[in-house]
Amino acid sequence: MWEYTDKVQQHFLHPENVGEIENPSGIGDVGSLACGDALKLTLQIEDERIVDAKFKTFGCASAIASSSALTIMIKGMTVDEAEKVTNEDIADFLGGLPKEKMHCSVMGREALEAAIADYRGVILPMAEGEVVCECFGVTDLEVIRAIKESELRSVEEITNFTKAGGGCGKCEDRLREILQATVSETPVTLVQVEGPKRMTTLQKIKKIEAVLEREIKPALRKDGGDIELVDVDGDFVMVSLRGACTSCAKSQTTLKEYVEKKLRELVLESLIVEEAK
């Protein structure tokens, strides 16, 4: 079962602004039955201000909640303001979404963009990209934007956010290429993704510390756990699990499947994470 926030539950069970505006100023129709979720957003715009917004959604709880949240957020905004609403804003409004469900918030944002483009009588730039994922009809432009905006760093994350790669999986290599190309051109505020080149132990420690601080600790703390770096010996990274992790039956899985995977991805492919005894 998914762990939905109370806010998601509330907006799923009692969504606001369900329906369709007659003679709307703009319509955004995204998703499809085949994909498993779809959203039709209708806007009433007066003097460049969104005075009403309604939705109809086919999809799971988070898709319905995201749609409800979106309409509440944008009502009263000017079109220019609404244009700046991101999927992260929608997810934040709901107190967060499970990572596998982030694409529901992305769908909300796409519907908004489509409705604004319809109002302005322009063609959506995203639709002009090359289709990468045929199962879900996702273009390279959509993938690139998701990578940049949500700082995605793995194919799995791309799938969680855009659905690309979640069907037959044939486009995974292409997604990896796009990811690498996009990440390497993005001005790097994060730890640079390095190839398996040599690093001194000091460099390794610094990078591992940085990734632990930025990515891993916040994730573990959400579940009441924590982690400390004890030592780095060659490729062996000794860590010590703290808090709820120490009594958690899944801690070894977390260590290998999450901590090690992240460190391999962001620091060095050859790293081996072990628990210091």
Next chain:
Amino acid sequence: MNCDAEKVVYMDNNATTRVAPEVVDVMMPFLTDCYGNPSSMHNFGGQVGGAIKNARAQIAGLLGAEASEITFTSCGTESDSTAILSALQSFPEKRHIVTTRVEHPAVKHLCENLDRLTGHKHRVTRLQVESDGTLDMARYEEALAVDTAIVSIMWANNETGVIFPVEKMAAMAKERGILFHTDAVQAVGKIPIKLKELDIDFLSLSGHKLHAPKGVGVLYVKRGTPFVPFLSGGHQEDGRRGGTENVASIVGLGKACELAGAMLEEENSRVRALRDRLEEGLLASVPKSMLNGHKTDRLPNTTNISFEFVEGEAILLHMNLYNICASSGSACTSGSLEPSHVLRAMGVPFTAAHGSIRFSLSVYNTEAEVDFVLEKMPPIIAELRQMSPFWKAE
């Protein structure tokens, strides 16, 4: 932890079942005083061995098999893996497997990963199913080849309840010298089984699907069938499966099989009638709803119904408000992004596959519960449809 089990309308018995109170009773001594190791020389442990022997006989009784043909495992998945990998090791020159597109992941993913697991190249024929979920026997016959090592076909499908004619298919495999395995996790306890009269070489079952606890399974291996263990180690289970026995659960499973045998009649009369009442009621009261799977070649407890233009997770979470438990073949419930492989293999349109709900009943369900679900479902579907961009009110 208190789970408020008495408040729940539990119709998800193909996922797991309530442990029968009679089963809990027979297990308790082995979780308390009778903690001896059945392999020990002293009487304190030895008497525990006697209880395992008794359980083995109870299980053999339900399956119409010999006690010596019963090997205890940890779950249905382990039984499936053991059977298939054993056959491949027994006949290393045979590199072909026949299975179906609608197998449980335990078999499906194993077959997909065989090359990596065994280090050999294998051909896997995955038989297509008809739109009602049944198999074309002519296609099955065609698939059997000279280098087929094993056929692995489920007895009954977990999602639709559709029953395959494994008796006949096993006979056809035997004529050609091919081993036959069936994943009978959903079938055991729901339909009569007499393995003595059949050509089935391996059969997998799982305790928690028939009111025994989770963490215990059985692999039936027909006498004389070549066998290579999956877990090697100690001499337990006649050297067929290493590891100290999960005594309490094994004893519980024995009791559960005895109960299942006694309740087979009720399962096929009262439970079937409840299922039919639920199914007919829903199909009649909810427009644009349809049954997935063959109407009669089916387990008595299972119904899989699609409610078009709405999504399964949303339906389940609304049902959850009324403490009604069921499952869905929708993409969103599985964590994958695509709907059930079973429904897709049957060619169920996307409009319907995403909105499929599986109700699976047990002897613990009552008519009042069925009526409660019949009362709650139509408004849930109507409310979600009113929100759906694809729904056109008629």
